[in-house]
Amino acid sequence: MRSSRLLSILLLLQTRRQLTARELADELEVSLRTIYRDVEALAAAGVPVYADQGRAGGYRLVEGYRTRLTGLTEQEAAALFLVGMPGAAAALGLTAETSAAELKLLAALAPDQRDRAGRLKNRFHLDLPAWYQDAEGSPHLSAVADAVLHDRRVKVRYRRWEEPREVDRTLEPYGLVLKNGSWYVVAATPGGLRTYRVSNILELTPTDDVFERDEDFGLARFWQDHLAGFDRVRFTGEAVVRVSAALAAKTYDISFPALVKAVAAAEPEPDGTVVVTIPIESVANAAAALSRFGAAVEVLEPQELRAELKDLGRNLLELYS
Known part of the structure; x- marks a missing residue:
């Protein structure tokens, strides 16, 4: 845990040039005393970090110093597609991974590229739910996401619109889609690929059963075909x-x-x-x-x-x- 925090401090100073102890503590959600100890540890390890005194002071790295410790962990790499989508990352339980991945990506950029990326982040924002609607609460979303990532079957009790309203299903989850603030899981069943609204999952039991997914499956292509077919059925x-x-x-x-x-x-x-x-x-x-x-x-x-x-x-x- 501490080694990860030391690396985060190093990358934060590299990407933002100067931060106070309070700003570092708030960013990493630790105490000021912890930041002081961590900065001392970095200096003792040979990292050229120093403190500017005064009202506009803070911790800085020696000009031109850049760490090469920017490799992404497996979890951070998997979360890369959610960088810039904090709401979706939080819903999937990947906030820490996306934040770390974003920080490492920024640290790997040259200063002018990093400045441009920072401007884009601060000037464009993606808000997924439709007007006058809140994002749906999906208590089983993180469990579904874990099953999607690891190709594991899940057993669910699902509420549907037709009778019988509540049914039991064993799903092989292929992928998740976020549509207007609502999450849908595309899953293989004995009857073929089906789409289920995650917020309608009443109960979920993970299993250790690994399934073999169809290598020709494309989530984006399937979803577009699903929407087209839905409209054909919907409009009577x-x-x-x-x-x-x-x-x-x-x-x-x-x-x-x-x-x-x-x-x-x-x-x-x-x-x-x-x-x-x-x-x-x-x-x-x-x-x-x-x-x-x-x-x-x-x-x-x-x-x-x-x-x-x-x-x-x-x-x-x-x-x-």
Whole structure:
């Protein structure tokens, strides 16, 4: 533990040029006394570290000194793909590994490259969850991630949307995908590759059983095919709607991708309204989604959807009259 901390101090001083004892203590989550002892140990080992006194002082390395001790551990190398994604790293239990990997990468760069990397880090930030939503809590995520990394089967109790709601499954987890703040595991089952929402895993039991994964499997390719197939299954019909001129002029303000795409590709009527055809999942789902636009969107077809909206309006009128 101490050797790792000494290396971290050395790399921090190399990448940031000067840090106070308090800044080092806060960074490494240790006491000031520990920092003082560690710096003395580095100096005793021949590392040219010295302290500038005064208000603007702090610990520094002799100008031009650079350590070559920047090799990544196996865990740090595995966590490299999460550098710059602190939320995802924390969810997977890899915060320490990603922080160490990032520090070692910065230490290996020349000063001008390190400065540019620092500017990029401070000026760009990735926030994964969608607006008005928090990232899902997934208590079994780290266990799933461990199984993914080590090709080990897991036994789970899973909650799904159809009956029976709770089922037991043995999964061979191939990979994890983070989509809009929600984690999904792609796993092999006796019925083939399936996708499971990690937050719907109610119980998880790790096993020591190692499985052989298909070497031709590509996670990114599978996920894209999965999304395309999901849309084909999800959309079971179509609706023809008339969008008011006012709404058609500000579709950039609404979160209804199918409607926005259709309006953008349509030719407006002389009065500014737009008639478009959009895919729908079901009559009930479409009614709920379109009702929030009020009179700004009129359903022309199918008649079942018009009737559903009429019933919805009548129920609301009765409730609030």
